[in-house]
Amino acid sequence: xxxxxxxxxxxxxxxxxxSTVSRRVRxxxxxxxxxxxxxxxxxxxxxxxxxxxxxxxxxxNTNDLSMPHVWTMFSGAWQPEVRGSDTTVLQAVLQSAAxxxxxxxxxFIIGVSVxxxxxxxxxxxxxxxxxxxxxxxxxxxxxxxxxxxxxxGIGNRISIGxxxxxxxxxxxxxxxxxxxxxxxxxxxxxxxxxxxxSLELMRSYAATPRATLFKLRxxxxxxxLVPAMKVSAAAAVVGTVVAEISTGVRGGIGRLILEYSRExxxxxxxxxxxxxxxxxxxxxxxxxxxxxxxxxxxxxPKESPA
Amino acid sequence: xxxxxxxxxxxxxxxxxxFNAGLANEVTALQDIDLVVGRGEFVxxxxxxxxxxxxxxxxIADLTDxxxxxxxxxxxxxxxxxxxxxxxxxxxxAALFDWRTVRxxxxxxxxxxxxxxxxxxxxxxxxxxxxxxxDFADHRPWELSGGMQQRVAIARSLAVDPPLLLMDEPxxxxxxxxxxxxxxxxxxxxxxxxxxxxxxxxxxxxxxxLSDRVVVMSPRPGRITDVIPVSLGERDDDTREAxxxxxxxxAVREAxxxxxxxxARARVGEV
Numbered sequence: 001x002x003x004x005x006x007x008x009x010x011x012x013x014x015x016x017x018x019s020t021v022s023r024r025v026r027x028x029x030x031x032x033x034x035x036x037x038x039x040x041x042x043x044x045x046x047x048x049x050x051x052x053x054x055x056x057x058x059x060x061n062t063n064d065l066s067m068p069h070v071w072t073m074f075s076g077a078w079q080p081e082v083r084g085s086d087t088t089v090l091q092a093v094l095q096s097a098a099x100x101x102x103x104x105x106x107x108f109i110i111g112v113s114v115x116x117x118x119x120x121x122x123x124x125x126x127x128x129x130x131x132x133x134x135x136x137x138x139x140x141x142x143x144x145x146x147x148x149x150x151x152x153g154i155g156n157r158i159s160i161g162x163x164x165x166x167x168x169x170x171x172x173x174x175x176x177x178x179x180x181x182x183x184x185x186x187x188x189x190x191x192x193x194x195x196x197x198s199l200e201l202m203r204s205y206a207a208t209p210r211a212t213l214f215k216l217r218x219x220x221x222x223x224x225l226v227p228a229m230k231v232s233a234a235a236a237v238v239g240t241v242v243a244e245i246s247t248g249v250r251g252g253i254g255r256l257i258l259e260y261s262r263e264x265x266x267x268x269x270x271x272x273x274x275x276x277x278x279x280x281x282x283x284x285x286x287x288x289x290x291x292x293x294x295x296x297x298x299x300x301p302k303e304s305p306a
Numbered sequence: 307x308x309x310x311x312x313x314x315x316x317x318x319x320x321x322x323x324x325f326n327a328g329l330a331n332e333v334t335a336l337q338d339i340d341l342v343v344g345r346g347e348f349v350x351x352x353x354x355x356x357x358x359x360x361x362x363x364x365x366i367a368d369l370t371d372x373x374x375x376x377x378x379x380x381x382x383x384x385x386x387x388x389x390x391x392x393x394x395x396x397x398x399x400a401a402l403f404d405w406r407t408v409r410x411x412x413x414x415x416x417x418x419x420x421x422x423x424x425x426x427x428x429x430x431x432x433x434x435x436x437x438x439x440x441d442f443a444d445h446r447p448w449e450l451s452g453g454m455q456q457r458v459a460i461a462r463s464l465a466v467d468p469p470l471l472l473m474d475e476p477x478x479x480x481x482x483x484x485x486x487x488x489x490x491x492x493x494x495x496x497x498x499x500x501x502x503x504x505x506x507x508x509x510x511x512x513x514x515x516l517s518d519r520v521v522v523m524s525p526r527p528g529r530i531t532d533v534i535p536v537s538l539g540e541r542d543d544d545t546r547e548a549x550x551x552x553x554x555x556x557a558v559r560e561a562x563x564x565x566x567x568x569x570a571r572a573r574v575g576e577v
Binding site (some may be wrong): 042101200203204207219220273301 | 364398
């Protein structure tokens with residue numbers, strides 16, 4: 001019985017789709033454990049430094065006012081925010097962090113859209129790349145502290161119909177201003193990523209620039225776009241917090257840090273809780289982008305060229 | 307003109323391609339090329355690196371302009387032939403899109419032509435059957451071996467059913483065993499579909515095994531120095547060991563050395 005029909009499968013590597021998922025989950029769990037260990041280590045170091053400070057004289061203050069105990073911070077989180085109020089410090093911090101996250105998210109979305117749009121026109125028209133890129137780079141050399149009052153000043157005079165500009169928009173604008181830059185540079189690199197052969201292939205199909213953008217350049221740019229989005233998200237968060245402080249806008253974590261630091265002499269733990277709130281805010285933002293990353297690159301081989 | 311031009315797959319006359327014209331680094335990539343490819347004919351372009359064989363293919367594909375000369379592809383201008391998808395093309399790199407499944411890679415040209423999903427899928431599956439990769443339709447290109455990827459690229463080049471196939475060293479990156487299998491497969495596809503094929507290679511046995519005619523080119527400036535007809539009849543694995551096969555291989559090799567073995571091959575083009 002000759003039963004060996006042409007089997008082209010003989011040389012094919014096995015697909016590795018299922019194993020990838022479980023491997024990712026395992027990797028995630030291991031990563032979480034390491035992160036937890038890292039946090040514990042930092043707490044330990046903190047207390048160690050405080051303890052050493054009681055034995056020898058260190059060049060900085062290690063007293064409970066400057067460096068409250070880890071447990072003081074934990075218990076401080078559960079204190080009422082102001083005497084007699086029924087919101088705890090933790091609640092106030094989380095609320096402010098959530099508020100800032102929304103602003104940062106808005107800034108991120110605007111920044112990503114603008115950055116992507118810039119990258120697309122710069123890729124499409126070489127003269128725009130030459131003309132625009134220096135301004136894109138120069139935009140990031142303007143110090144944020146100088147920019148913030150300027151934007152608030154100009155913004156406050158804007159009203160479109162019934163919509164009145166609020167300082168919150170200024171904060172969002174500043175977040176977007178910081179977020180668009182890494183994205184546009186990364187996206188530009190990504191849009192230039194397709195090989196000459198792929199581009200000739202599209203040309204041989206008489207594909208329109210639009211079809212080439214959506215069917216080739218954009219998918220090919222993802223390995224560059226995704227890391228750029230991570231940097232942009234971080235920039236949006238930092239931009240939001242700093243802009244909140246320098247514009248003095250209420251409701252966000254930036255302002256809260258400012259207020260709590262004024263109370264540091266009486267309640268030193270409070271400002272630390274607020275700082276942790278800012279860190280959590282950054283982590284949540286990074287987590288959201290990672291989720292987006294997993295979704296966008298689900299069809300790509302896992303080795304990233306970038 | 308005796309034959310109507312539409313009977314010819316390609317008709318090129320006096321094609322010149324000069325890069326950096328007028329500059330210090332001016333290069334004449336193609337000099338006064340005349341090439342006629344009949345319908346259903348298999349013609350190989352062979353020559354050392356830099357002889358302009360790929361450039362000639364790219365001029366025919368309208369991926370680059372000829373500096374001078376007249377060119378008809380499938381009875382129309384090269385630009386029109388490209389617009390109307392009168393040829394399919396395959397390169398040395400399979401150039402499959404990683405983010406698409408094998409089937410959707412084959413569908414790409416059809417998608418760009420605005421075919422609806424059902425017809426597209428049916429056509430892609432039909433082509434994947436032809437290159438014996440139907441079982442791999444839902445795989446990703448990076449899960450396939452080099453030879454399989456190249457078969458997908460060939461299926462893709464046939465998607466819109468063009469009368470002409472342009473192939474630029476499509477088997478150049480494959481190992482010898484795979485390469486010979488792919489050559490047989492290409493001849494089978496040619497027989498099934500009756501395509502005209504222009505095939506760029508730098509392998510003499512490959513050119514001889516596949517072609518009806520081997521066009522020999524030489525560099526600086528790139529020009530056609532010889533055209534060698536090959537008549538081996540029906541090819542099979544014995545063909546590679548046949549006397550007539552080696553005779554043709556020798557003829558092409560001598561032509562490449564610029565050492566015409568018969569007076570008939572002393573040709574124009576030498577200025």
